[in-house]
Amino acid sequence: MATISRLRSSDPDFDSQLQRLLHVDEEQDHEIDSAVASILRRIRTEGDQALLELTKRFDSVQASTVVELEIPRSEWESALESLPAAQRDALQSAARRVREYHERQKQSSWDYLEEDGTRLGQKITPLDRVGLYVPGGKAAYPSSVLMNAIPAKVAGVEEVIMVTPTPQGTRNPLVLAAAAISGIDRVFAIGGAQAVGALAYGTATIPAVDKIVGPGNAYVAAAKRRVFGKVGIDMIAGPSEILVICDGSTPADWIAMDLFSQAEHDELAQSILLCPDASYLDEVHAAIERLLPSMPRKDIISTSLSNRGALIEVRDLEQACEIANQIAPEHLEISTESPERWVDHIRHAGAIFLGRHTSESLGDYCAGPNHVLPTSGTARFSSPLGVYDFQKRSSIIHVSKAGAQKLGAIAQTLAMGEGLTAHAASAAYRNEPESGPAS
Amino acid sequence: MATISRLRSSDPDFDSQLQRLLHVDEEQDHEIDSAVASILRRIRTEGDQALLELTKRFDSVQASTVVELEIPRSEWESALESLPAAQRDALQSAARRVREYHERQKQSSWDYLEEDGTRLGQKITPLDRVGLYVPGGKAAYPSSVLMNAIPAKVAGVEEVIMVTPTPQGTRNPLVLAAAAISGIDRVFAIGGAQAVGALAYGTATIPAVDKIVGPGNAYVAAAKRRVFGKVGIDMIAGPSEILVICDGSTPADWIAMDLFSQAEHDELAQSILLCPDASYLDEVHAAIERLLPSMPRKDIISTSLSNRGALIEVRDLEQACEIANQIAPEHLEISTESPERWVDHIRHAGAIFLGRHTSESLGDYCAGPNHVLPTSGTARFSSPLGVYDFQKRSSIIHVSKAGAQKLGAIAQTLAMGEGLTAHAASAAYRNEPESGPAS
Numbered sequence: 001m002a003t004i005s006r007l008r009s010s011d012p013d014f015d016s017q018l019q020r021l022l023h024v025d026e027e028q029d030h031e032i033d034s035a036v037a038s039i040l041r042r043i044r045t046e047g048d049q050a051l052l053e054l055t056k057r058f059d060s061v062q063a064s065t066v067v068e069l070e071i072p073r074s075e076w077e078s079a080l081e082s083l084p085a086a087q088r089d090a091l092q093s094a095a096r097r098v099r100e101y102h103e104r105q106k107q108s109s110w111d112y113l114e115e116d117g118t119r120l121g122q123k124i125t126p127l128d129r130v131g132l133y134v135p136g137g138k139a140a141y142p143s144s145v146l147m148n149a150i151p152a153k154v155a156g157v158e159e160v161i162m163v164t165p166t167p168q169g170t171r172n173p174l175v176l177a178a179a180a181i182s183g184i185d186r187v188f189a190i191g192g193a194q195a196v197g198a199l200a201y202g203t204a205t206i207p208a209v210d211k212i213v214g215p216g217n218a219y220v221a222a223a224k225r226r227v228f229g230k231v232g233i234d235m236i237a238g239p240s241e242i243l244v245i246c247d248g249s250t251p252a253d254w255i256a257m258d259l260f261s262q263a264e265h266d267e268l269a270q271s272i273l274l275c276p277d278a279s280y281l282d283e284v285h286a287a288i289e290r291l292l293p294s295m296p297r298k299d300i301i302s303t304s305l306s307n308r309g310a311l312i313e314v315r316d317l318e319q320a321c322e323i324a325n326q327i328a329p330e331h332l333e334i335s336t337e338s339p340e341r342w343v344d345h346i347r348h349a350g351a352i353f354l355g356r357h358t359s360e361s362l363g364d365y366c367a368g369p370n371h372v373l374p375t376s377g378t379a380r381f382s383s384p385l386g387v388y389d390f391q392k393r394s395s396i397i398h399v400s401k402a403g404a405q406k407l408g409a410i411a412q413t414l415a416m417g418e419g420l421t422a423h424a425a426s427a428a429y430r431n432e433p434e435s436g437p438a439s
Numbered sequence: 440m441a442t443i444s445r446l447r448s449s450d451p452d453f454d455s456q457l458q459r460l461l462h463v464d465e466e467q468d469h470e471i472d473s474a475v476a477s478i479l480r481r482i483r484t485e486g487d488q489a490l491l492e493l494t495k496r497f498d499s500v501q502a503s504t505v506v507e508l509e510i511p512r513s514e515w516e517s518a519l520e521s522l523p524a525a526q527r528d529a530l531q532s533a534a535r536r537v538r539e540y541h542e543r544q545k546q547s548s549w550d551y552l553e554e555d556g557t558r559l560g561q562k563i564t565p566l567d568r569v570g571l572y573v574p575g576g577k578a579a580y581p582s583s584v585l586m587n588a589i590p591a592k593v594a595g596v597e598e599v600i601m602v603t604p605t606p607q608g609t610r611n612p613l614v615l616a617a618a619a620i621s622g623i624d625r626v627f628a629i630g631g632a633q634a635v636g637a638l639a640y641g642t643a644t645i646p647a648v649d650k651i652v653g654p655g656n657a658y659v660a661a662a663k664r665r666v667f668g669k670v671g672i673d674m675i676a677g678p679s680e681i682l683v684i685c686d687g688s689t690p691a692d693w694i695a696m697d698l699f700s701q702a703e704h705d706e707l708a709q710s711i712l713l714c715p716d717a718s719y720l721d722e723v724h725a726a727i728e729r730l731l732p733s734m735p736r737k738d739i740i741s742t743s744l745s746n747r748g749a750l751i752e753v754r755d756l757e758q759a760c761e762i763a764n765q766i767a768p769e770h771l772e773i774s775t776e777s778p779e780r781w782v783d784h785i786r787h788a789g790a791i792f793l794g795r796h797t798s799e800s801l802g803d804y805c806a807g808p809n810h811v812l813p814t815s816g817t818a819r820f821s822s823p824l825g826v827y828d829f830q831k832r833s834s835i836i837h838v839s840k841a842g843a844q845k846l847g848a849i850a851q852t853l854a855m856g857e858g859l860t861a862h863a864a865s866a867a868y869r870n871e872p873e874s875g876p877a878s
Contacts, residue, residue, distance in 0.1 A: 090856075093849050094853060122544070122823075128819065253868065260864075264859060264861045358836055360865070362843070369835075370834065380566065388827070392820060394823075397791070399797040411801050414804045417529075419735075420703055420736075420800075426697050430801075
């Protein structure tokens with residue numbers, strides 16, 4: 001019933017098969033982009049009024065002022081109190097673990113003094129204000145609120161403003177409860193490109209932020225691309241992916257379910273298994289067929305596995321690591337004996353899950369590390385979302401009078417080589433032992 | 440002769456005057472963008488052949504293979520040996536200082552063990568391969584080679600590939616000497632959007648890189664924007680800016696020359712002085728008029744100062760710091776008594792130059808910190824180029840058997856709340872004390 005490609009790394013055309021499998025069409029939709037451009041223009045010029053009209057049009061929410069669209073803290077707090085105890089406890093435990101892990105990412109200012117009294121360093125400060133986009137409707141994920149907001153608050157961001165669309169006025173209590181737990185400062189019931197525009201440019205009611213993070217649909221992604229430069233943004237995420245490396249000794253059902261857990265996100269999600277043992281791949285295939293019918297999201301899983309999934313027979317675990325580096329997956333499970341052994345071979349992956357007991361889903365919710373990870377091979381050059389995304393650095397340069405003699409001579413020579421006379425003259429003024437004041 | 444705006448922070452419409460002054464037209468040129476799109480498409484589909492044709496068309500360099508466009512290491516080394524000793528020494532001293540400073544930015548992997556044996560951490564690795572764009576012709580800056588290449592090599596990047604156009608075949612010996620000093624691995628005499636495309640997609644001869652950094656003209660900037668996502672890029676720089684805060688006791692000539700040193704970059708560069716002392720602003724204005732005629736780049740300086748410069752009278756130094764935070768300048772000079780006192784007031788700036796002897800030009804060349812800095816107010820959310828731009832992180836998650844019980848319960852609850860059954864089932868398998876293998 002479920003089809004999933006079966007490849008062999010020894011096939012002569014394996015490389016091109018793998019390339020086809022990994023290919024994602026990244027062309028941006030021009031119609032979406034131009035619709036977004038005009039929405040952003042309206043928000044920029046008409047502010048609150050445009051935001052009200054667009055919210056009415058797209059979310060069927062009627063308000064006479066944007067002030068009415070703010071969801072008061074009391075409402076998030078009741079949402080949290082009204083949760084079943086198990087759910088509230090789970091959210092709070094997850095938040096605590098995420099906070100503990102991210103505390104270790106916090107960076108501090110540093111400096112050092114040179115012999116001649118020159119001081120150099122880097123001052124690290126949090127961003128002032130951050131916007132967090134949270135999708136509404138069915139794909140409303142409280143875990144995403146935690147993963148985006150907690151690193152910002154750990155970094156010391158003074159104000160985190162959440163926006164989330166409430167189609168037909170429906171507010172998601174789990175998302176509001178997550179806001180209460182994560183230290184969010186304000187919440188507005190707005191969404192789409194209009195919410196991104198309001199955060200980027202500011203309106204009379206919505207304060208302009210310095211960076212916008214969080215997932216969203218194609219309109220939200222297009223809007224984030226367009227406001228980038230005016231504000232910072234996180235990565236624009238592609239479809240989610242898992243790559244599992246297995247030695248063939250983990251129960252086949254466990255691995256099948258790990259592949260499902262990625263595939264159930266959406267039809268474009270990608271689940272790949274690498275194993276040197278062909279008969280184990282048969283077992284996993286059989287487990288897939290046996291387990292799939294019982295999954296509520298079986299249609300999505302089945303489409304994802306047949307279009308984008310693969311069971312790949314590799315020569316050995318070393319080759320599996322090489323292929324993993326080529327793919328640079330968002331999630332990498334190393335489900336083997338002594339998994340640490342293989343970590344040194346891995347250069348590119350968003351998150352690495354080691355050992356048979358570390359299912360990727362533990363990382364999605366509560367292990368501690370962030371679940372916002374680089375997709376589509378971008379782990380070659382980028383990192384999980386972290387506290388460092390909400391801190392920035394300023395160089396500190398305090399040259400002493402003696403230092404100015406030494407450095408001035410170098411700078412003058414190089415500036416003249418580049419034909420920049422004012423640069424040279426500005427350094428030369430400081431290079432006169434007796435000419436200037438002492439400070 | 441030289442005109443420069445004079446503003447007062449006490450003017451009722453000061454805020455809007457300041458906004459007008461800071462405004463930069465950031466509209467992208469559609470003609471350039473569509474020309475670049477077609478160049479990138481050609482490089483992607485025709486590889487080396489397109490690269491040869493475009494290099495012939497734009498740089499008048501004729502070669503029969505791209506291999507001929509590689510500039511061999513022996514040629515950079517002769518360029519370095521042929522430099523006047525003072526210039527060679529200056530470049531080498533600058534490189535040493537830049538390296539020493541950036542060594543302190545290097546980050547290391549870390550992890551920690553929880554009581555139940557679960558291990559969490561972050562593995563830090565360098566990028567595999569980086570491309571460095573260096574403009575050719577008149578704006579060829581050896582200091583830029585140092586500032587971009589050294590952090591990459593300090594990070595541990597295995598291969599740094601420099602590209603630089605050589606119009607009419609003219610190779611810049613200072614730039615080649617800087618390549619020899621900075622640890623660059625290969626140099627190709629190619630430029631423009633075609634060089635960016637070759638680095639991003641790879642051709643038969645040019646290896647594909649993971650990130651492209653370095654300054655360039657509008658075509659290069661448009662190409663970097665378009666390949667972003669396939670590879671990482673650094674920021675797209677706007678016009679350079681300096682903001683000077685002065686208490687009125689630094690010699691007026693020094694400050695005038697600091698303003699010139701920014702203005703001489705190009706007509707769009709911005710130089711602003713904030714001072715509470717109106718008569719000092721008069722002195723600086725007089726110094727500008729007196730010094731300008733002797734400057735070789737006086738036309739550029741004069742245009743820049745009249746269109747984008749300003750001398751601003753502020754209430755006091757505290758207000759100057761507030762205005763600095765609003766501007767979030769690329770370069771901030773604090774030319775006052777006890778300048779450290781004011782650093783705590785500054786939240787947003789690319790680089791902060793403290794004290795009367797720290798001219799900004801020392802930082803451009805040899806103080807140590809990077810001269811690639813966030814422009815146009817982006818210091819509100821971004822940082823100087825650094826070693827951290829050439830390292831990336833992978834989360835490490837190794838959950839113990841005991842940890843899987845505890846975390847599994849949390850993950851199952853949250854996954855069911857989000858309607859993700861496979862996520863819950865995948866965690867549940869690991870939550871069976873007796874069901875699985877031990878590792």
